[in-house]
Amino acid sequence: MSDSLITKKAIAAALKQVCREKPFDKISIADITAVCGLNRQTFYYHFQDKYELLSWIYYNENFSKITEDITFDNWDQKILEMLQIMEKEKWFYVNTLKEQEHTFESYLFEMAKALFSEAIARLDENNHLNDMEREFDAEFYAYGICGVIVSWTQSGMRIKPEVVAEHLRSLAKDTERIGYIRSQGII
CATH class of the missing domain: 1.10.357.10 (Tetracycline Repressor, domain 2)
Structure with missing residues (x-):
């Protein structure tokens, strides 16, 4: 599995975890990156939003x-x-x-x-x-x-x-x- 795919899966898992605690419309990129331990720049390298x-x-x-x-x-x-x-x-x-x-x-x-x-x-x-x-x-x-x-x-x-x-x-x-x-x- 490529590093990019591993990172995308980690970001996806973080969003899923945050969805247990917050409504989707209230979730920020900072919420997602805090859970997976990545920075915003890494998030934006893989996803636009x-x-x-x-x-x-x-x-x-x-x-x-x-x-x-x-x-x-x-x-x-x-x-x-x-x-x-x-x-x-x-x-x-x-x-x-x-x-x-x-x-x-x-x-x-x-x-x-x-x-x-x-x-x-x-x-x-x-x-x-x-x-x-x-x-x-x-x-x-x-x-x-x-x-x-x-x-x-x-x-x-x-x-x-x-x-x-x-x-x-x-x-x-x-x-x-x-x-x-x-x-x-x-x-």
Whole structure:
């Protein structure tokens, strides 16, 4: 592991620790560097600000892991993995999503939209939908998943990740059945 990556991980761990004590919007760079024992200059060498650090954590410690080899056939397991990662670091995600939900949501939205675009194309083998309809449908389902996960987090993750993932999988399966019925001209 490179020195730069080790430093970034130390800074990330410091932010997570400070998030247990302070709301994200009240955290300063001085708070973060005091915990990891680095100076401000080192922080700014690696990150422009705490928002870039937050984005780096979301992507490198969660989204990059779950988007690797994700398909429509295994997406529910990948969502479960993501929810479990979030639950393990509950205070960090609850705290940061309260203040910065759009950073997290934009990553999640892009991933979900790509998956649903793939699924809709697969289900619409007779090409009943035009490109605009496919895009609209994919965005609809992506926003739904994002909304559920953000709401789950902001409400304190009271429901187990396995239950949330199963509900999302069940909804997708129902949608898949409706899509198949529609593609056959039954409805």
